[in-house]
Structure formats: C-alpha cells, structure tokens
Amino acid sequence: MRRPATLLLLALLVAVPVLAQGLPEKSDQVVQYQIRVSLDPAKRQLTGKQTLTWRNPSTVDSVSELQFHLYLNAFKNTKSTFMKESGGQLRGDEMGKDSWGWIDIATIKTAAGADLKPTLAFIQPDDGNKDDQTVAKVVLPEPVPPGGSVTLDIAFMSKLPQVFARTGYRDDFYLVGQWFPKIGVYEPAGMRGRETGGWNCHQFHASSEFYADYGAYTVEITAPSNYIIGATGERKHEHTNNNGTTTYTYEQADIHDFAWTADPDYVVVKATFSATQDVTPAEYERTAALLGRSVDEVKLSDVEITVLLQPAHRPQAQRHIDAAKAGLKWFGLWYGRYPYKTLTVVDPAPGASGAGGMEYPTFITAGSAWMFNYWPFDKIRAVEEVTVHEFGHQFWYALVGSNEFEEAWLDEGFNTWSTGKAMVATFGPEKTIMEFLGITMGDQDMLRASNDPGARYNRILANSWEYTPTNSYSFYSYMKPALVLNTLEGYLGEQAMARLMRTYHERWRFKHPRSEDFFALVNEMTGQDYGWYFDQVVRGTDTVDYDIGSATTRPTRRARGLFDEPGGRKTVSSEDAVKQDLETERAKKQVYESVVVVRRSGGVRLPVEVAFKFEGKPVERQSWDGRDTTKTFRFERPEKLDWVDIDPDRKIALDVNWLNNGRRLTTDSRPTASWTARWLFLVQNIFTTLGVL
C-alpha cells in the first residue's frame, strides 16, 4: 500500500507544475447575470429584468456599496463626458439628430426585498463632470463580507441611440451592446497593483472601451418573430410567443460582457471550424516545436461559426468564414485553444458602420461594403483584416481581460501585433492590406507609415481618455504598441517571443493583468531585466531614430615629415611620399581608411547592430549600445567600404526612419530609376490626357 501511495505522490509532484502551466479551463466567476429583455422596434427600446449575483472577490474587505456602468447614458445629452469628448462623432460616424440613448433603472432591490433605489447616485470618478450619468452607485443595507455574495433584482429600460458609436439601431438593424446595468470590477488589495481594495468603474469616454469581471450569463431575448437574432454564447432555447414575438435563450459562462443583434434582413451563413481539417498536422507540429510544447497541448477544438450577413454582401460570406477560421487557427495555435463553442460574426447594415469593427465575447462585428464584392476591390483585404482583428480580441480582451480604460495597449496593441502576424501567416508579409492593381501593402507598411517622428508627446501607458489630442489614442493604443512588440521580438527572436506570448496568455487567461505583469514575465522568461526597454518605449515619450552621420572610405597616405627611428632620424619628403603612394596604387596594395559615424537622433537609447560591407568580403557586424549620441567606427583594410547599415535586419521596428539607417558609398541608382520611370509615366499620362483637350 505504501509504494503505490508514494508513486501517486511523486506523480502529483511532477504533474502539478505541468498542469499549472496549462490553459485555465474556467474563470473565477465573480458575477452571474440572468437577464430577460424584450425589444420594441417601434420605440427603439429595450425593457429588461436582470438578476445579478455578485461575489465579493476580496478575502479581506467587506463591501458596502456597489458600482454600476450605465453606458447608454453616454448618449443621453450633449453634457455627458462621452459627448463632450467625442463631439457626437466617433471614427467618422456622427450621431443622428436628436437620437438620444439612455438607460433608466426602474427598480433595484436585494433578493431579500430591500429597495436600493433611494440610495442610487451617479458618480464621476474620472472627471467630476456632474452631468455624466454613466456610473452609478448603490449602498447596500449590509456589507457583503469577504467571499460573500449579494443578489440584486433590477428592472431597467434602455432607449437605444441611432448607431454611431458601437451600439444602437439603423432602420431595422440593431446592435445591442453596453445595454444593461453592468457591475464594475471590485479590485481587492494586490490586484493589478492596488494598495487598497476598491471599485474600478470608469465613466464612458470617447476613447475608451471596457473592463468587467468574468461570470456566467443567461439571457432571454424577446423580439418580433421576423427578426433574426444573434448573440454572445450558445442558443439554448427558442420559443415562439402568442404575440408575434419569439424568445431566444442564450447561455455562456466565463465571459465578461454580452451583446446581441437583431435584423430581419440577415442572411445566415453557418460553418464549422474543424480542428482536424482546418489545421494540418504539419501546422500543429511546427507550432508545438516553436512553443516547446507537445502537439496535444496545442490541439484546438471545433467551433460553430455563424455569419449574419447583409443580403448585398452575400458574395463575401466565404471571406468572413475564411477570416474567422484563420483567426481561430492562428490565435488558437499560438496562444491557446479558443474555449467557446460558438463564434458569431455580424455584418452591420449600410449606414451602421459605427457598429462595425467591434468585439464582444464570442461575438464580433465586421467591417465591409458592397464594393468589396467585386474586382479589383475584392483585393483590398478590409473584410479579412477587420474580422481577424475583432476575432483576435477574443484572446486579447475576452480571454485576457485587460483594463481597456487604463491600459488599452494590452488589448488593442497586443491584438494589432497578433492580427498582423495572423494576416501574414495567411496572406504573406506584403499583401495583408491589399493587392490592388499591382500595388501591395502589408501590415508592416501601415505600421511603419504610422510611426510619425512627431508623435512624441504621449506615452503608451496612460488612461485612454487622456491622450492629447484625443485621436492619438489609435497610435498609442494600436500602432505604437505593435511596433514595441515587433521590436521586442527583434531582440528576443521569434521563438522566445512566441513562447513569451503563449505563457503570458496562459497565465492571464480569465484574469485581469496589468502592464507590470507583462514586463515581469519578460524579465522572468529572458532572465534579464528589460526595464530599460519598457521604461523608454512604454512609459516614455521619446522616439527611436538611428542614422549615419558620415561614412568615408579613402586610401591611406604615406606619412611624411621627420621620424625618429632606431637607426636615426629619417625624413620623408612630400614628393617621396607621393611617389611611394603611386607605386602602392600601381601595385594594387593600397590600404583604405574607412570612417563611419553613426548617430542616435532619437531620445530612446537602444542597443543596435551595425553592419559593414567591404568590397568582396562578407558582411561584418558590430554592436553599439546606443547610449551616446554618436559612435565612430574606424577601419584600415585593403578593401573599400561598400556600405554601412544600422540595424540591418530591421529588428527595431520603432525606428521612425529606416531610410537614414544606412549609407552606400557608391550610389545605387536603380531604386531612383525605377521610381523615376513610373513618375515620368504618370506625368506623361497627365499631359497626354489633359494636354490635348
């Protein structure tokens, strides 16, 4: 009996650390929502009843008040913080005239019947704007003890706005997001670096998304029977009512938000992502090798994909499905299996583009247009890019629940970087954005073009509503973080980066990490302190720019003058020196002195490699710590210096100008000739078009 017990203990000792590294299967469910909601299309209104059970996640604090997001109140009037910040437009879409949206809490009671409505008050933790009603608090009759829970019954009415910022209606189309009273996140001391426990419940801002706790949702949606409904999670029941409506019941655990859509015109297209057919054995093996895992560990599971398509976009159905499958495959292989059984892709109605390009758990909205059905516009990969990106948020938002208010880069930036990789894996590096009439553009081109040397007034690590100007949110949350991760990958190498991101995802799946957690993991996995990097590029505002100050290569000349040598003083006249130089030249025994001054023109100090190519010799590389503003390299060689290039592998994606990274000592006119020929052709065509009018 003893031996088996010892073996079992040993097996457990071995297994526990291995299991601890695996993918978490479930979240620590803090909330349970049961919601019954009905849509009244005539009034653009939702009427709902919600039973919310909230568990106090603290082991120390008793919580006496609860805080809620009432996001729809952002659209209540022009004095809300959202409207003040956005001016009533978002991403080019403007709010419809007098199309206000709001949410009213009709009743809010504890399960024991205590009425909390008299204690309900709007609070403005971010900006003190007393007119903003997007956060409310209620005081409980008695505090919720550590680990204890409270159940509330809430009746509410939501009036949807005409969609321009994620949620609302357009004609018969409804995208219903941020629509119910949603409890904030109570962060106990220690969570995300907090010193004391407290609520994290920000107001709704123009440049911010969301943050919520994981839990289980059961939502009954009642809508007119002619409407086609799609929603977060799995549809469990469908019941036709006597009044011309149908009630659909959706359930999903381990998520932190719930959205749904209704439109009578949807074309429903279904497909299955097959873990055995859509991923080849070779792809599993390559990924396992890359990540240092077994093939079983990187195995995926089947997912039912539903695309709710606008009728005019029917030809794009397969493109959405392929893009969703590409996302399921690559994100799943790299970061871990997509744990849900369903994925719904919603194609917003014409005029409702404000609802497009958005993510909710198991439910994403795409971005498309009719012209993308046809050549040559079908070669613009907006459909694929948006679908893959929004799907990617299932990993960087839904599964790793970063606080998008405070550290948007952890989801948008990580996802922009991951989207680029998934698109490259699917379409190749230079064609991820478009292959349009012979012109190709990839994600890296877009990132590089966005890397403006003038963008040096904000830092990545900032509250998302505090970037100035407001529109720089996209650069600091999406683009620059992707460049930061590309550069980090340049330093670490592809394999180490892949393993880092996999581990980060596994460790923080169903949790709420902060930037420090990522930084700590980088240090842990590399065994080095990368604080020097993140301090500059995430916490700092400076830019990266390395360039060549000067580069020369010329024959060395014989020294002339008086020289004290062991045999006595020797004089070399200028005439003799010139003669001897000429002889050396004729004998082809010249030695060349090559001098290169490399410069750090940006404020960020990063170590770089400098490549030197001498005629007829292989490329040589030398390292420079990049700390000083200049460094001079001198060589005396029988060969002339051909060219010099800083960061020859272009590992430092953050560099704002790659064109000045290198210098050729002999001009190569081919690039100029290639561009000049095209430019001349363009101008000649303008002349021959207009010049004969």
Add this chain to the structure above:
Amino acid sequence: MFAIIKDGLRTAGRHPKLVLLIWAWYGLLALIPTLPAWAWWNAALGSSPEAASVLKRFSFGVFADLTRSAGVSGMGLLMSVTVAVAIVALVSSAFVFGGILEVLGSDDDRRSFMHRFYRGGGHFFWRFFRLAIVAGVCLFLVAGVVSVGIGAATKPLADSEWEPAGYLAGFARMIVAVLVGALFLLALDYARIRVARDGSRSMFKAYFRSLGFVLRHLLTAYGIAIPIVAMLAALMVCYLVYETNAPAASTWGAIATLFLIQQAVVLGRVFLRVALVGAERHYDLTMRPIPVPAPTAAFVPAVEGSTSAAEQPPLSTDSPSPQG
C-alpha cells in the same frame, strides 16, 4: 462611322513624325517635374541600403520615410504637382492642337514637317487657348447645373436602404459627368477644326456653332470618339496587366524594359489622340464640305462621299494662310 474611324487611324499612321513629335513634346514637358524628383530621390534613395526594397515593389514605408524626412506631405506634394502639370498641359494643348491640325491639313506643303507643326501651333495658339477657356467656362457652368439635376434625380437611389443603390447613384453621376464633359470637349475639338478651316476670329461663335454641330450629330460624334477612347482604355488595361504580373523591375535591364513599355504606351496614347483628331476632321469635312470654288479654281473640289479624307485638299488651303 467605321470608315471615319478607320480613316482617323490611317491618318495617324501616315503621320508617325507627328506622333513622335507630340510624344517628345510631352516627354520634355514631363521632364520638368521629373528632374527635381530624380535629384531628390537619387540623393535620398541612391545612398540608402533600405531603398533596395523599392526594387521589389512600391514601398509605402520608404515613401513615408522619404516625404517625412523632407518635411513634406506625400499626398500634398502629389496633388500640387498634378495641379501644376494639369495647368501647363491645358495651356500647351492650345499649341499642340494647332500643330496637329496644320500638319494634317498641309500634306502637300513642301515645307518641312517641323516648320508646319510650329507654324500651326503658333498661328492658332491664342485662338485655341481662348476656345479652351470658353469651353471650360461652359463646361463648369453646365456641369454645375447638371450635377444639381443628376444629384436630385439620383437622390432616392443614394438614400436607398439597398446598399448597391448608393454605388449605382455614384456611378450614374459619374457616367453623366463624363458624357456631359465629353460633349463640351468634343465641341472644343470641332470648334478648333472649324477655326482652322474657316479662320474664324470669334471664339464664342465658333464654339457654340460647334456645340450645335455636335448636338445635331450627337450619335456620330460620340460614335467616333467612344471606340477610340475604348482602344485607349484597352491600352491602359494592357499596361496594368503587365505592371501587375511582370517580375519586379529590379535590374537595369528590367527597368529599361519597363521604361520602354511605358513609352510605347504613351506613344500609343498620342497615336490614338491624333487618330481621333483625324477622324473628327474627316467628319467635319464630310458634313461641311468645302464650298465649290469659282470656275477659275486650280483644282476640282471634293464632294461629300466622293473621296476619302486623304484625297481632300489640306485644311490650310481653305483657311486664311497661317504663313501670313
């Protein structure tokens, strides 16, 4: 109509020197904005190892680096150059058109081809330039009225919930704009032909008479132009197909090939434009035959349908002598 188009093509074929001269003319003008661009790019790209990437494909990254390091906006620069080129092109067109008409109309003139071209260009320049302004003003005014009308007519389409309707509305507006624009431009062509033949000094009168002529013979006027424009479109499509599918121009040989193909396309475009002018001239001559001369005339005039345009006397003989 087919015979007229064929005649136009033949006319262009009979005047290869004219086609080459116009190609060279615009080639030289195009060098004006090209040389500074070449100098700028050669300084920035010629010495940068990074520039090698543009040999493979157009690199937006290199373009962004290039314009930002020069402190200019890429699109802004492109637009300003395009506008400047367009203005020069419009001014120069008055000269070139005069040269084309004079060369086509003076085949029997023993003076050198170059002499005739520059003689016509100089002689008709101001009148053709004024004609272009008249046509431009008319086009601007009418385009404004038409765009309001077509905008109102297609508004239900544009506002439709059916998404393709918005594109159809845009397409319809574009087609109408092109057709209306073409009407005024065709009238400009015929007005220039008329002025060259009749020696008219009133550009308003000449333009509106030609506009009336085009409106009276709308189908034929468009019928002559559309096939030639279609050939031009086909030429550009062929180039795009080549540019899309040809290997990247990364070697001197490939760059030279690309350049030669581009120049062949430009030559083709010029050829087709000369063909269109030749066809229009032939049609004008057919519809407005040269008045029968007095019995003392040294030649027997052509009668409509009795001869081909090649057999017609040159335009310069029935217009006030440009040489004078």
